[in-house]
Amino acid sequence: MIFGMSLEMGLTFLVLAVTILLFVTEILRVDVVAVLVILILAWTGLVSPAQALSGLASNAVVSMAAIMILGRGMERAGVVHKISRAVLRIAGSDERRLIGITSWVVGLISSFMQNVGSVALFLPAVLRISKSTRTPASRLLMPMGFAAILGGTLSMVGSSPLIILNDLLRQGGEEPFGIFSVTPIGVILLGSGIGYFMIFGHRLLPKKFGPGADFSSQEDLIETWRLPAIVSYYFVSWKSDLVDKAREDIRLRRNYGITLLAIVEGKEVTYSPWRRTRFAPGQELALLGEPEDVERFAAEHDLWKITDEARFCDLLSQAEAGFAEVVVRPRAPIVGKTPREISIRKNYGVEPIILLSGTQEEKKEFDDRPLNPGDTFVIHGLWDRIRKIGSNRNFVLLTPVEAGSLDRSKAIPATLCFLGAIALSLAGVQLSIALLSGALAMVLLKVISIDEAYEAVDWRTIVLLAGLIPLGIAMEETGAASAIALALIDHLQGGPTIVVLLAVAALATLLSLTISNVAATVLLVPLAMIMAKDLAIDPRALALLVGVSASNSFILPTHQVNALLMAPGGYTNADYLRAGGVMTVIFIFVAALMIYLFYM
Template identity: 45%
Template structure:
């Protein structure tokens, strides 16, 4: 074993430890590896940064922009409404239809985006049909993951696969080369839940149909009273900021509006200072409000006059938000995010992944956190245009006639991209052409171009590509492959395929699925050459099996649906174990029958 191989193994071990321990975000781990490798001398500086110019990274940026444009145009909303209006009320039909649609949509946009899109739709359909969310959300989430195997641009592992094959001297797969496998996997997953969903899915008492029928106020015991009071001259509130009053912790009430000199300020910022003669709209329980007004010598009424036309049920109310994975809110406190200042809504309650409800949040927000907010419907609706939160509740929609219909130019742009790919043009230029068309057509606003790109994923891909190069340059890939060949060369092709599928699944569960692909593809290419089996087919199995992440909530989609579905780790283990076996059987069988 050479020094280069030992150094490469050392960097790999460090990466595995950091991935598993979650001491750093996955994208930061990738960047750290990218920076460390040139210092070992195993790769050059140019090779370390070559990932940023790779076809895989350029392609995924184009796919992200197109997916964002499709979602922004409202096309997905039309599809979701069509399903909502026509799917009926039978649980199995709703599950199969929404899961199939989410899976297909995942073939050309990030699967977390497809899951986020269908989550509110499932809540609406489930409420109408009196079906527990836990019976619908997990099948949809799994289908979104399975949809990531429908095309060669549907997931990070498949996108990066063609780059790895090209580096090894093999031809790339065309866009729909993996589609037969993806269709079989998606169909298998839907059939699994159709036949066995009642046995493997939980029927959470907290999320049953009776909870659906109740209002958010009743379900979460939220304050219902709006009280008006005016600040008199020489009052203790004058020149105090809302935050300094500490009224959330001390009294459990919220200032949701300020009226002064004919103008309204809704859900005022925490640093807003109060002045004499301002009229406040207070949200809270009557007993708490009385305690506050007594403490500050205020008089008012529980029959609002000034705010009655702007904060009634027609114009304002409660909504349920969830923090998705890779959200700008994740890792920030409420103060850092500025929920009131930037989004004009008032947070009133929080529900953690374990279902615990609390009224004050001082810690950093985490993916899966639910936030109950109060605000005007028009402000809550604007949150739908942001990827910071997913709005789970129905809100009063603005009049769509005021805006330009962007559905047709969005679909034309998508069709052009796919046509270019089908005519043999490279993926990067094909998808960037479609993305540029969406920008020029106004589907993607110019000030949202860069925010539409998930830069963490971009850096994850670009940072891990050099690790594969180091494995190849140092001889570590050849050494590892030879060791594996020595163990399994007499097993026969089918057991070898099963081992490859299991290795990819295992690495993906505890590391990034992209990292698993970068590590294993060079190995299986060398193994295929030793066995006389098509190396590209083995590499395809690795990239497909990297999506076999169902038994733990480590995949971003599984983490995202955990709270709204009311799931626990045991639920993923129960439903995901058999799903993983089905995935392994289908993927191995398809590769064995049609690709080797």
């Protein structure tokens, strides 16, 4: 025994301290630290080899991998696109409104759905919104993830600790809580968390777009070719002289130096309209060019500027379309022909912006210029069409395509697979089995291929979770967790009620970070109920505080939701310590105060 601790308990505390130190200092990547923890625990005998590797087959890890696959399927099927457009119509591109709306929606859904499931549903949508509005993903994902965790406190079935709490109350001879007994506390916690990010998020959150959202190639193109980057939207009035005229009659590029990217008519969008496309009243035009040139064109042709551009945010965003460079291949069949003769807009669905032939750069009039081998086009269009032009025998695509193609015909089966998986979990099927069934169904229904399924899994996150689970097992089996709880409870005897509440909330928070939140609840609730009776406090109130505070997992990426968002948001441990540290303190004070006000 060392300082009243067994050797195994002392070693466990040492491993825990080293793990936290490595997380905080980031000397090693988090997944490398996780593997190191697995091996240390196994080599020291703190857990058996089977327990050390049990994380790889755990419910949490399998659920995480399955959720990533389901999210990829929803993205590929275009379901995410519809969700993101609906959010953009309401919130526009304002960062605070985006944080508020996505966080409230995800938080409310999490009151009845596993929080990791609600995050999985909105993660691809928020990433697409990030691209559409050029808002860093890191400014949106952490608030959404924290809201999902907080949303679990809105009902007694919103999180695993609260679900098991009623069973522990029955075992202790106490009356269980009703399903909405915790709702007033949960609403204030969720509102506090969302308000915290809406007010201080711009100071605390990093500016990172995350993987898959690198705009550098687009920015390089715009800078290198001196391309206009502003798209303006105008309405064709009934008295405009454009009505019934063809596009080629207007000579937009020669007369005004602007480009018509798309025409919106009702719910139909025509990208890169053909030269013989005619204008009609009620059409909405997406015009690329310098603002003064566009305004001059609009004034001369009686066009009305569309000031509410929120609904157009996703129309020509870099998530959907962009610039690309293509080169005419040597001996291509189009050599010697003009862009007009090959009908580049009609046949390829892209808008030519610039033609570079030799050293001569043409920006205004090149429709009738014969093409030579090696001529370079700068084009604008949907990524799907740009990808197709790259596989054409006439061209070589020089720009990497920045977005995956959508197959909207798979929207219904993808949605059914996702909702079916959630329904199975709500019906009592183990979460990992339910989600894995949905993921496999997506592969079998060809929503995504098996190769895409493997690519969807972020293995760094999987390894991180797999390494932390055996550490929790060691904390329980060596008695380290119990020792912490008993030591603190002994020191609280006779203290002021509010101090006791704050200490219990802090202890539940600490244990939920080191062992599972369910294990922390099971360990602390019986002890808290005994202590409450000694201090003449309502045992149910103190037990509820433990169940609520077991969800206070913000300071490290140990919670499934935080781990899931770490890679897409480009977050580091320091980001969670900075933003999550403040959120943790807010949670402890709000939870303790609400229990004091409602139950004391």
